[in-house]
Amino acid sequence: MSFLFKLLFLCFWLYWLNQGSFFVTSQRRGWSGNVISGTVVINGTASIGKTDDNFICATLDWWPPEKCDYGTCSWGRASLLNLDLANPILLNALKAFSPLKIRMGGTLQDNVIYETKGDKNHCAPFTKSSSEMFGFSKGCFPMSRWDELNIFFKKAGAMVVFGLNALSGRTIGPDGSAIGAWNSSNAESLIRYTVNKGYTIYGWELGNELCGSGVGVRVSADQYASDLNSLQNIVQNIYRGFEVKPLVIAPGGFFDANWFAEFVKETPKSLQVVTQHIYNLGAGNDNQLINKILDPSYLDGGNQPFRDLQAILKNSGTSAVAWVGEAGGAYNSGQNLVSNSFVYSLWYLDQLGMASSYDTKTYCRQTLIGGNYGLLDTATFVPHPDYYSALLWHRLMGSKVLSTSFSGTRNLRAYAHCSKQSQGIALLLINLSANTTFQVRVSTESPASNGGLRLQQEDQTPRINFATMPGNSKRNGNTREEYHLTAKDGNLHSQIVLLNGKVLGLNSSGGIPSMDPVKRSMLDPISVAPFSVVFSHIPSIQIPACK
Numbered sequence: 001m002s003f004l005f006k007l008l009f010l011c012f013w014l015y016w017l018n019q020g021s022f023f024v025t026s027q028r029r030g031w032s033g034n035v036i037s038g039t040v041v042i043n044g045t046a047s048i049g050k051t052d053d054n055f056i057c058a059t060l061d062w063w064p065p066e067k068c069d070y071g072t073c074s075w076g077r078a079s080l081l082n083l084d085l086a087n088p089i090l091l092n093a094l095k096a097f098s099p100l101k102i103r104m105g106g107t108l109q110d111n112v113i114y115e116t117k118g119d120k121n122h123c124a125p126f127t128k129s130s131s132e133m134f135g136f137s138k139g140c141f142p143m144s145r146w147d148e149l150n151i152f153f154k155k156a157g158a159m160v161v162f163g164l165n166a167l168s169g170r171t172i173g174p175d176g177s178a179i180g181a182w183n184s185s186n187a188e189s190l191i192r193y194t195v196n197k198g199y200t201i202y203g204w205e206l207g208n209e210l211c212g213s214g215v216g217v218r219v220s221a222d223q224y225a226s227d228l229n230s231l232q233n234i235v236q237n238i239y240r241g242f243e244v245k246p247l248v249i250a251p252g253g254f255f256d257a258n259w260f261a262e263f264v265k266e267t268p269k270s271l272q273v274v275t276q277h278i279y280n281l282g283a284g285n286d287n288q289l290i291n292k293i294l295d296p297s298y299l300d301g302g303n304q305p306f307r308d309l310q311a312i313l314k315n316s317g318t319s320a321v322a323w324v325g326e327a328g329g330a331y332n333s334g335q336n337l338v339s340n341s342f343v344y345s346l347w348y349l350d351q352l353g354m355a356s357s358y359d360t361k362t363y364c365r366q367t368l369i370g371g372n373y374g375l376l377d378t379a380t381f382v383p384h385p386d387y388y389s390a391l392l393w394h395r396l397m398g399s400k401v402l403s404t405s406f407s408g409t410r411n412l413r414a415y416a417h418c419s420k421q422s423q424g425i426a427l428l429l430i431n432l433s434a435n436t437t438f439q440v441r442v443s444t445e446s447p448a449s450n451g452g453l454r455l456q457q458e459d460q461t462p463r464i465n466f467a468t469m470p471g472n473s474k475r476n477g478n479t480r481e482e483y484h485l486t487a488k489d490g491n492l493h494s495q496i497v498l499l500n501g502k503v504l505g506l507n508s509s510g511g512i513p514s515m516d517p518v519k520r521s522m523l524d525p526i527s528v529a530p531f532s533v534v535f536s537h538i539p540s541i542q543i544p545a546c547k
């Protein structure tokens with residue numbers, strides 16, 4: 001009885017604190033209910049990174065239907081060679097981004113031969129062959145299919161990055177090292193064909209997972225740098241007279257500090273984008289995937305390749321920028337009902353936040369469709385939760401990245417950018433906790449305040465520290481917009497996500513639904529339910545970094 005009374009009292013007291021203009025300390029615990037009040041602190045002085053305007057990117061792969069992992073075959077007809085480009089959901093899903101970056105590539109890209117004019121051989125697809133590298137024979141890419149893809153991407157408003165075969169002309173030593181220089185002739189003929197047809201390509205990428213110790217085959221940094229120079233020369237030559245030329249991108253593989261440092265050092269003029277791949281959750285058959293995703297220290301560990309690559313680029317003086325060229329989280333096609341369910345958004349959005357805070361310009365999700373980690377369902381094309389997460393990021397998070405921290409618990413992940421569309425900031429909050437609701441307030445540090453916290457709102461009064469403190473609620477700018485994403489029925493494995501409590505699903509004509517926010521008073525803290533994601537656009541927080 002007395003315990004209940006105390007609890008009741010505490011609740012009233014907390015309520016009163018929240019309503020009053022008082023400094024709420026970062027954390028209140030030690031009682032059995034679980035409401036953690038905390039403050040997201042944003043350094044408003046200057047941004048710490050700048051992403052591309054179109055940070056969100058998704059991949060399309062070459063894997064044929066016969067590609068299987070751990071006894072299941074998850075690719076269906078999602079290959080670049082056989083994907084149904086006439087599917088209306090696919091078109092709607094891309095158009096909703098206008099533009100979505102698409103990176104075409106993957107393991108078999110270094111097995112692809114581009115059909116050329118006067119080819120005497122029949123242009124035959126990959127066939128399963130356990131004796132060959134990557135488990136499949138070489139496959140031919142018909143130019144009629146390349147035409148279809150380009151026509152589709154133009155209609156969908158996509159920005160296209162194409163991964164070229166970087167093993168042409170090399171032989172593979174018994175230890176997996178590639179011997180010899182890249183033979184560019186087949187790639188050159190593809191690029192010429194593409195230009196002659198008038199197709200716009202945003203970037204040409206050389207090779208897939210051949211850097212560092214490679215995945216099956218490796219190419220030394222020195223040789224790769226020389227091959228990349230060849231590609232840059234070919235691009236400069238073929239696109240001579242073009243005002244905007246495609247980016248030259250490499251190496252599209254796992255981060256390896258020595259290899260990347262040497263490669264970047266040797267390509268000061270030829271490399272524009274350095275791409276790394278991220279599979280930090282482990283194998284697709286790992287039964288600990290969810291536990292890793294919900295473990296803040298595990299997620300934190302994922303920042304290392306972003307941080308290390310940023311340092312290499314800074315120290316080398318290159319003008320090349322960093323992208324994540326492919327990230328599927330769990331390798332060998334991900335895991336069904338994890339990589340394509342609500343829980344993956346907790347990992348994916350955290351990665352987007354973390355990558356951008358280390359100045360990564362673009363982040364390509366493996367995959368748009370195909371495997372168990374598609375943004376769209378392989379069989380039905382219906383968007384998975386991560387599709388909507390990506391779209392909300394794309395619409396709300398601007399290119400300028402703000403230094404953001406949350407005091408209190410590491411179970412709440414906080415990221416902030418300047419707002420994409422209008423004034424103010426956009427905030428991303430991810431609650432990894434099963435049983436604590438956080439009450440979040442936002443504060444910004446201004447340059448004039450000697451490191452203290454200061455209110456950045458128009459109705460600012462001295463010594464009140466939170467941007468969310470009471471003011472005249474009728475005044476403009478005293479509301480913010482919130483987008484709460486939760487799993488249907490609280491089931492982390494659900495492939496259905498709720499936005500502000502309502503199911504997000506295609507409308508009756510296969511259209512992407514509008515995703516409308518709820519408005520909340522700036523007087524109230526942002527409440528982030530267990531296992532949920534909240535995006536918030538806060539127009540009234542105006543800081544120098546976003547001017």
Ligand SMILES: *[C@@H]1O[C@H](CO)[C@@H](O)[C@H](O)[C@H]1NC(C)=O
Binds near residue numbers: 043044045046445451
């Ligand atoms: C905020 O950012 C500015 C500019 O980067 C920096 O000089 C300042 O030290 C930062 N403030 C804090 C408290 O970290």
Ligand SMILES: *[C@@H]1O[C@H](CO)[C@@H](O)[C@H](O)[C@H]1NC(C)=O
Binds near residue numbers: 169183184185186
């Ligand atoms: C590169 O490949 C083409 C086409 O297969 C071949 O004709 C050419 O001789 C090769 N070049 C070199 C330098 O090996």
Ligand SMILES: *[C@@H]1O[C@H](CO)[C@@H](O)[C@H](O)[C@H]1NC(C)=O
Binds near residue numbers: 032034434435
């Ligand atoms: C919260 O959940 C964790 C695991 O999900 C559990 O270990 C802990 O005891 C729970 N705490 C409370 C107060 O229920």
Ligand SMILES: *[C@@H]1O[C@H](CO)[C@@H](O)[C@H](O)[C@H]1NC(C)=O
Binds near residue numbers: 035
């Ligand atoms: C996060 O979820 C927990 C789990 O129940 C909840 O108690 C907590 O308040 C949530 N955090 C926020 C910031 O709302």
Ligand SMILES: *[C@@H]1O[C@H](CO)[C@@H](O)[C@H](O)[C@H]1NC(C)=O
Binds near residue numbers: 507509511513
């Ligand atoms: C479905 O959504 C699309 C795109 O948002 C929209 O253009 C279309 O009018 C909607 N159709 C129906 C029946 O609501």
